[in-house]
Amino acid sequence: MTQDSSTYWKKSRVEVRAAGFDPDRAAQATAIVTIASAWTNAHRCNNRVRAITDLLVDLIAARGGQGLVVGAPAVSDALTQGTPTAGYSLVSRDVAADCFEIGHYAHHGDAMIVISGCDKTGAAALMPLARTNAFGLVLYPGTSSPGRVDFGPWARKGTNLTIMDWAEGRAAREAGRITAEEFDALERNVLPGSGTCGAMFTANTMSTIAEAIGMMLPHGASHPADRGAAGGIHEDVAAQARASVDALYRLMEQGIRPRDIMTERAFENAITTVYAMGGSTNMYLHLLAIAREAQVPIGIERIQAIGEKVPLLANLQPHGPYAMTSLHAIGGVPIVMKELLQAGFLHGDVMTVTGKTLAENLADVPTLDKLGQQDIVRPVKDPIAPANNHISVLKGNLAPESCLLKLSGKTLEKGVFRGTARVFDSEANAMKAIRAGEIVKGNVVVVRNVGPVGGPGMPEMVMLTIQLQGRGLGEDVALITDGRFSGVSHGILIGHISPEASKGGPIAAVRDGDAIVIDPKKRTLDLDVPDAEIARRMASWTAPDATRVRPGSVHHKYVRLVSSAHYGCIV
Known part of the structure; x- marks a missing residue:
């Protein structure tokens, strides 16, 4: 389908006025930007999306543009797993992608910012961008800050407890391996605020893929959603939103579209990075779906062939003790990608939404030896596990x-x-x-x-x-x-x-x-x-x-x- 011109929306003066916009200002808008927003107040993963959406509308307006909001379902796996409605989760991926496509074309958008979140919205964020090839990028609402307790095996993790610890604690309680008081302490302390599941589970796997493939700004895959359930969005999320609007306008000025970024070599970078970080098996389903939308010839054996060569570097749950925010604190996904690039695992010449190449984005990122003592990310020469063990x-x-x-x-x-x-x-x-x-x-x-x-x-x-x-x-x-x-x-x-x-x-x-x-x-x-x-x-x-x-x-x-x-x- 050919992209409709946003002049259709701008010229619909009676509709624009009735919707509460100023028709004269709308007619002068520098761009009509679809804000693909899978907001819900039903769960912690996407309950911050509305605040981010409102911020983006204001930021786009400050650039002389108009943000038009398009919604979609956001299904929380944490709420559906093990229940009779669990089969709606994966289905929602394609429904959300379709919603974003429909809203973008039906409202004559010029460009698109997609806010991701829980697992399937992470995949659904990239699919319509690849499908429509509209100027755009992905913004992550953030992962949950971890909790801590001072007893049992969880004490050794420090402030790195995630929903996995609570879930395994529940099973341990059922089996009589911990006390009721200990389980209650886990429940009260494991999730101090909102955000997606806090380690290298599917939501953070998909945010990592979005950043590594070049469709999200650097450091955007790992930030916390907030500093507590009672507060607003985290300052790092707000900073990413501001930077994302600036980046979107640069993409339009430079004529850089998603398929200029989501190339075969970019997919190889994403696969390599997510293997090095211990990503979820769901990445296979979603990478295959995104590749189909981008018309890139990546099949299941190709993902295997790339991934089997990559050692495991990030010491994140479920295979390690750390939460995603611990990685964010030392520099986020770029720290892992810098190590992989230096070791020859990544293509540094691919384009990204910054308007620069991956190598240019990573030029000033510190190497592991400059970070000082830490065991969150290991070097290629001394990995957590050798290649072909994930x-x-x-x-x-x-x-x-x-x-x-x-x-x-x-x-x-x-x-x-x-x-x-x-x-x-x-x-x-x-x-x-x-x-x-x-x-x-x-x-x-x-x-x-x-x-x-x-x-x-x-x-x-x-x-x-x-x-x-x-x-x-x-x-x-x-x-x-x-x-x-x-x-x-x-x-x-x-x-x-x-x-x-x-x-x-x-x-x-x-x-x-x-x-x-x-x-x-x-x-x-x-x-x-x-x-x-x-x-x-x-x-x-x-x-x-x-x-x-x-x-x-x-x-x-x-x-x-x-x-x-x-x-x-x-x-």
């Missing part, structure tokens, strides 16, 4: 297309995990078994029919992984699923199994007691059952009852259109 794409007779293994720097002790299948056709049934103590060392928990179609909406199995960690089973029990995982999740985890069970994938053939073999070095996931037996079992397979999805609903549309996780669950 997320890997696997295949095998259980995943003919692909699946993702998440280790987060933790290696399987013997290189290969062989376990006995415990099969569940829902997350709820798996949860009952774990809580009842029925899952023991050496089990492989198989959760199926929770994929993009089966879920529907591919919910996250994070509550199961938290239960396993909280009960001390994280290193001895594997979990495999055609669903997905939160960035909070850690352990021996395989998700995104494709094809999914509800589409006739061989995960539907697994039975209790079967042997399952995970080989990270060979990158395979196999059911140790003869091919003929798998074929015999699948011959009697029937698709799930379609009536479980209400006709005409969002899910009804989604299951008819969505691709497999192998292609990014695009619609």
